[in-house]
Amino acid sequence: MTHALTQSIWVDGVAKKYGDVSVVDDVSFDVRPGEFVSLLGPSGCGKTTTLRMIAGFVMPSGGRVLVNGADVTYAPPDKRNVGFVFQNYALWPHMTVLENITFGLKLRGRTSTAIRSKADEVLGITGLTGFEGRLPRQLSGGQQQRVALARALALDPALLLMDEPLSNLDRALRITMRRELKQLQSRLNMTTLYVTHDQEEALSMSDRVVIMSGGKIARIAKPREIYEDPRSEFVADFVGNTNFFDGRVVEVADDRAVVQCGASLKFAVTREDSISVGQQVRVLLRPERIRVKNRPEARENELSACIEMIEYFGPTIRYTAKLQSGENLYIETHNTSQDHVIDDQIWIEIEPKHFRLLHRNKA
Structure with a gap:
């Protein structure tokens, strides 16, 4: 428990079963304050399920999840103070950019002055100033991704969770957006847990990488250590060519x-x-x-x-x-x-x- 109190997030022996099928099995790792950590692995390895258990969308079958020292294992999502950026952005199609960004703030009962101030702040941070009145269908994929990020940041989360947010973009835009995301995360010192199956994303953006395989952790290390010293055939084969x-x-x-x-x-x-x-x-x-x-x-x-x-x-x-x-x-x-x-x-x-x-x- 002492160790957990010093971390922004601590996943302690988390597991998830559906009947007799084990999707996540005894997974433990931490994310330190201001750190960018990626969960990397092939489809079906359990990384998204792990992220959703941290967010509160999926209840674990065992283990604990602590955010800033508080046990939130079975707490509802709105009690965890985390921001979540979905793979498909999950924007309300009938709402404007401003309405999408401020939706969560209104649910939390913030005053109109506080809402507008926070909206202006995140619009500026994400480069969306001037787009407030547009609907999602009037935006490019990269702009929609920024709206989803701005909506999450507007709630001042202790932790930002991102589930393959760039996977729907073409390669050139994906490269541009991952640079913007990393620069923004570094500037805000935002503790971030990022799910991806793209090894290039994980290596280029992360302070550390958690590689998963078959519901278990295969390796946790800095990107250079992962690549130069994989320590297992699976990691060497999955990350880069060997x-x-x-x-x-x-x-x-x-x-x-x-x-x-x-x-x-x-x-x-x-x-x-x-x-x-x-x-x-x-x-x-x-x-x-x-x-x-x-x-x-x-x-x-x-x-x-x-x-x-x-x-x-x-x-x-x-x-x-x-x-x-x-x-x-x-x-x-x-x-x-x-x-x-x-x-x-x-x-x-x-x-x-x-x-x-x-x-x-x-x-």
């Missing part, structure tokens, strides 16, 4: 280990304390950590490969290449000046520090 190899440790030295992957493929990797000879491991390698060369240089972890597919993404190029040992390898490079074509032979080089090893008996 090459995987099964291997066995065949040599261990002071700062190096050698992993045999198949009959003819070996990698020298930076040694980890838990690695020992004979261990079965899963080797993880990010595609952008691979250096592409046009000729061999007799370097460590230098391999020959043949390009089988080329995907151009503007600032990056992704190659699918086949190693001489037969394994496929995904490579991403920012060197778009390289003029490779399918069936080209290339050489690749990988620094030992860029490999990550997982014990084969662990997830």
Whole structure:
């Protein structure tokens, strides 16, 4: 309880079952004052159900939810002092922008002067000044999203909850809006819990990321830590692109280990304390950590490969290449000046520090 009192939100062993089906299973995490935390995971992982239990729209089957130290596990939504931005914005179609924003304030019995003052404030914060008289159908998707956000902010919530608010926007607008959201959240120092299935959103906006899988938490860490040190095959596969190899440790030295992957493929990797000879491991390698060369240089972890597919993404190029040992390898490079074509032979080089090893008996 002492720990919970220092947090804006504390989710303590929360669970949700529908009959015999467990949707959320023993989930615990915190969101600190002023922090932006994302719940990230694939569809059906339990992230939206978790958010709705925090908001009070869904009652948990077990565990506790505390907001600013108060146990609100079974409190109704209007007693939790949280703002909620829905995926579909949930704007009243017959109400103007101003009427949508002030609706909750009127329900709370605020005076007309206080309502107008708060409306002017959030209209300015969200860039909606001048749009007060428009109906939702007269607004773009980005403007509707701002109205939904302004409506939530008008209630001065202790915590802002957002359920995939950008998923209905096209990519260009989504990128613009996520920057605006993050800038606004930082400026207001607003404690925010944000649900998304978009790894790019989560990594670019969050102070920390809570990754969920099958109703459980798979990892909680800062974005860079999530990406650079995923600690599980699921996290490595879900966040970014990853090459995987099964291997066995065949040599261990002071700062190096050698992993045999198949009959003819070996990698020298930076040694980890838990690695020992004979261990079965899963080797993880990010595609952008691979250096592409046009000729061999007799370097460590230098391999020959043949390009089988080329995907151009503007600032990056992704190659699918086949190693001489037969394994496929995904490579991403920012060197778009390289003029490779399918069936080209290339050489690749990988620094030992860029490999990550997982014990084969662990997830």
